[in-house]
Amino acid sequence: MSGPAAVQLRHQLPLLGWLVLVWILLWGTWSWANLLSGIAVALAVTVLLPLPAVVGGLRVRPVPLLGFLGHFLLDLVLSGAQVAWQALRPGRQRQSAIVRVRLRTDSDLLLTIIAQTVSLVPGSLVLDLDREERTIAVHLLHVRDLGHVELEKAGVLAMEDRVVRAFGSTAEIAALDPGSDLSPQGRSTP
Numbered sequence: 001m002s003g004p005a006a007v008q009l010r011h012q013l014p015l016l017g018w019l020v021l022v023w024i025l026l027w028g029t030w031s032w033a034n035l036l037s038g039i040a041v042a043l044a045v046t047v048l049l050p051l052p053a054v055v056g057g058l059r060v061r062p063v064p065l066l067g068f069l070g071h072f073l074l075d076l077v078l079s080g081a082q083v084a085w086q087a088l089r090p091g092r093q094r095q096s097a098i099v100r101v102r103l104r105t106d107s108d109l110l111l112t113i114i115a116q117t118v119s120l121v122p123g124s125l126v127l128d129l130d131r132e133e134r135t136i137a138v139h140l141l142h143v144r145d146l147g148h149v150e151l152e153k154a155g156v157l158a159m160e161d162r163v164v165r166a167f168g169s170t171a172e173i174a175a176l177d178p179g180s181d182l183s184p185q186g187r188s189t190p
Contacts, residue, residue, distance in 0.1 A: 015051075016042045058109060064165040071162055075121045083122040086142050097143045098127065101156045103134045105164050105172055111136075114163050118156060 016039075023038030024030055086094060105111060108131070115126045118138060128137035138156060143149050164172050 012046055016046060019045060058167050059169060061166055064162065065167075068162040068166040071159075072117060072121075075159075079122040079124070083141060086123075094142045095144070097140045097149055097152075098137060099140060099149055099153055099156075100135050100137050101153050103136055103157075103160050104175055105160060105168065106131075106134055107168065107172060110160075110164055110168055110172065113167060114156075114160050117159055117163060124152075 019042035020035065020038040023041055024034050027034045103111065103114065105114070111129060111131065111134075115129050115136060118124055118136070119126045123141040125139045126136060127139050128135075130136075136156065138152075140149070140152050143152065161176055164176055
């Protein structure tokens, strides 16, 4: 078997394996009947409810990926400590904010990675992602002043930069350059 059908099957095998594993875990015991019925259910689900193809795919660049992961882990630790301090610290009511940031990438896959990464960092939560406008609305748990809001917006753009450099195509990386013809003029909106 070669050609498009073989490529499609190769991409479906991890999904099929995952669905069979979930089926067996749902039943709670391993048996040949559970394995065979899991395969039948997995095939039925993937044939009757096919997932759309991911356009463009994902390119992994090891060095930028390490930089992304390092910054992400540092953000997790520092933000987690800040949120814990804000929760335990006595004092007045803290200010929160909802900010909209205009992103430079338009890849569905990269936008999803960016939104998930921002949401996983304690103290921030993605409320909306507008695909057409390439804007992301983020709730910030604690902000001090407008300068801090701008700093948080810059942090979202820095996260986008690291994600695109780790996973984006050459054209998407080139679009990050503010002087590039591929880059939108405005970066963030109030």
